[in-house]
Amino acid sequence: MSSPLTTASPAKNTAPQLRTPRKKHTPGRPRRSKLLTVLTSLVVLYTVFPLIWLVINSTKTQKGLADSSGLWFAHDFALWDNIHDTFTYHDGQFLRWLLNTVLYVVLGAGGATLLAVLGGYALAKFDFPGKKGVFATVIGAVAVPGTALAVPTFLMFSKMGLTDTPWAVIIPSLVSPFGLYLMWVFATEAIPTELLEAARIDGAGEVRTFFTVALPLLAPGIVTVLLFTTVATWNNYFLPLIMLKDADWYPLTLGLGVWNSQAETIGGDVIYNLVITGSLLTILPLIAAFLFLQKYWQSGLAAGSVKE
Template sequence: MTAVQPITRRPAARRSPLLTLGMLAFLIYFLLPLFWLVVASTKTTGDLFSSFGLWFADDFALAGNVRRVFTAQDGVYGQWLLNTAIYSLASAGGAALLCALGGYGFAKFPFRGNRLMFGLVLGAIMVPSTALAIPTYLIFAQVGLVNTPWAIILPSLVNPFGLYLMRVYAEDAVPDSLLEAARIDGAGELRVFRQVVMRLLAPGFVTVLLFTLVATWNNYFLPLIMLNNPSLYPVTVGLANWAGQATVAGGGSGDVIPLVVTGSLVSIVPLVLAFLLLQRYWQSGLTTGGVKQ
């Protein structure tokens, strides 16, 4: 007759009031500017300067402000938004694909100079993108790509951090046994990458995609020096131009500032939707294509 083991209860998780307060402070710090932006976008020009900044005014003017944003200057804001979407989607998709190819190659194809070249990639992460903006402009000016969409898309395809992330992710996410099995079945390297590797790298691919999408969408300095045609501006440069007009206008700045505020709110909506739509790829797919032991 076996002895009955006593049931032991796990100790309840301890909650730290100090840690909770710290997390609430960080939450307020990050959400307060967004809350102010939402509130300010619902106000008229007069209420924007006369009412309390962190609460709504009596006149809820969000619909009118949005309509003014898209109709001002013959609807140029819509063109800016479309330009930003084109630049960001092309850059994010291309950069994520290149990072997946490069990271998979570094992780699964040993070759002479692998560590040295990957060390150069790590070194490139330390170089700020603003330091490369002027040299990039001079190179693009020589080949006639300044003031074209390619002046924004091509530099954004280079993502050293994304390459580093995909290399680290591919080392553990792609089993060597699965690659060998696919090659034994007669699959070529391109087919192996397309049908096997990309499925395993989906969470990392989406991570790099989102990072590049946000970076390109919020990029300001590179489009500022590369583009001089207002019809090619992204949202960041276009809103900065409107803000500059408000500063120059002086007394008449009240008519332009609501456009800048509401336009800023509208510009972040696609990023929020992108995160919500692609979030499931981080939660699912981590075990996609796993090898049964």
């Protein structure tokens, strides 16, 4: 009698099963994220709150400033009247200060950016005796605050007879140690040495190599330095304060300070709504400059962050 046939059981799949890796849960991560969000929100509020206050109160008349809350609009909207009064007060004194500030920025900040670009490129791509000494000097100059040099600069300019002239503000603004250091570091990473050597082998001189090869690569860094020097020159207060006596050469910062002092004086003919509106008009060009050059500035800060 034959034994019954047994059917072979199918072979089991012994291949290892792939599992989706689970993300490790860090217990303190949600709490830290919430804390960072709260701190960031506080910093943003601290930064934006004065601007909001300035915008709201620039729409009020002198009576509206006294009768309404500082954090809300008054019944009468007087922004356009305040702007008109600001530009026409004292035979257009505010407009004269605005043009002076533009002059100081174009010559001072523009010249400082040009010198920083030329000096940073030379220090980054050329070797010469004393380069380490120049580096130490630049770092030391960055560490020295500008206010510490204001009095020696005033004494030097007074001996040369340049005080109470626009040159007393423009010439010191041409020196930007931080801009020079920034362009030095940026040019070192942004311009490959091989690219410069290839241009020289093709017969290009140093001037042509700089303008056709190096300068386009330095564009993000140039915009970054230009923004820093523009803000520093536009907001400069202490240097014009000790250098200038003639109100016709005042920048906006110093002129608005004079208006504010007159508004606080009993019997002064300057009213606070002109000071507030003038302050708002003063910061608008800086905001426009940052918004217009934002993409170049961000690319300049991010240059070199990706390593191949």
